[in-house]
Amino acid sequence: MSDSTRVQLRKLLASRYTYLVKRLERVTGSKDGAADALHETWLRLENANVSTQVANADAYILGMANNVAIDQHRRERRHLHEDDVEALLELPDELANPERIVAARHKVEALKDVLRGLTPRRRAILLAARVDGLLNREIAEHFGISLRLVESELSAAMKYCLQRMEDIGDAYPGSRSGPRKF
Template sequence: MTDSLASTLRARMVSRYVELRGKLERIVGSRDDAADAMQETWLRLAAMGDAGTVHNADAYLLRMAANIATDGYRRDSVLLVRGEIDALVHLVDEAGDPERIASARSDVQALSQVLARMPTRRREILVAARVEGLLNSEIALRFEVSLSTVEKELRAALEYCKKHLPDVDAVQRGHFAGPRHN
């Protein structure tokens, strides 16, 4: 790019900055990203070599800034945000070692045996709540029982599990609950 063309484009950018940034903001969806791209455009104009002619300075500047913003978005979307980095640094390895895997399998087998000894409706209500994640009201509709019956059956099922699985820490702490709908 010749010095006169670079100077012309930079002068045009200064005189139309607010309008160009506003258009770019609508393209990229962020005022900060648009401002950053405009700043980078300014720097690149100063560093560019010879280029041909520019017929529409505004369109040229806007396209250049949009490309810069797109490149920045692509670059940043690969990187983690600051909070994710902190979370990963402090992440506990949940992948079990052989001892933990064997212990978990043993716990699951013991739980299966306890569930098999439970009355059918109680077991099905517990599974609906803790495995399927249904709300008590949804369980009541499914089994055509009252809400208080569901609550009583759940309490009884949990107490039964605690009583018959004393060596399973998750059961004793009550952490064997699955996700429940909100």
């Protein structure tokens, strides 16, 4: 946009500000929202890129401000309002009671003991798949083994861990399957 066109549009926005706010109020639903959209439009006019003369400056500014208002509305919808955030922060953390923390630590220690019972390669494959989130083909490449062997080792490791955790009474219900990318 040429500097003269940019200056003309900014002058028009300043001189017709009250009219433009009233027109934008219909879009935004509030005078403050309309004013915010026009202020952002003022800033965007500095970087606007139009190579020809603007035929209808009012329509151009209103169209630009309308797009700004829509963008602002979408941003606000994506973010929680302060009241919502404060209400969430005041909710008690039901998972943070001492008994649950101790029980979770006990399960972690039990799982560490179970993992020590795996062969080094099975343990490494299991950790690569379940902790590091590697795909089976990535694990196969990393260890220089076939994809079928990775699947077999991973299955055996999972079965071993599940059985051992059940034996000591620390298995999670429904822990036989879980999300896995192949």
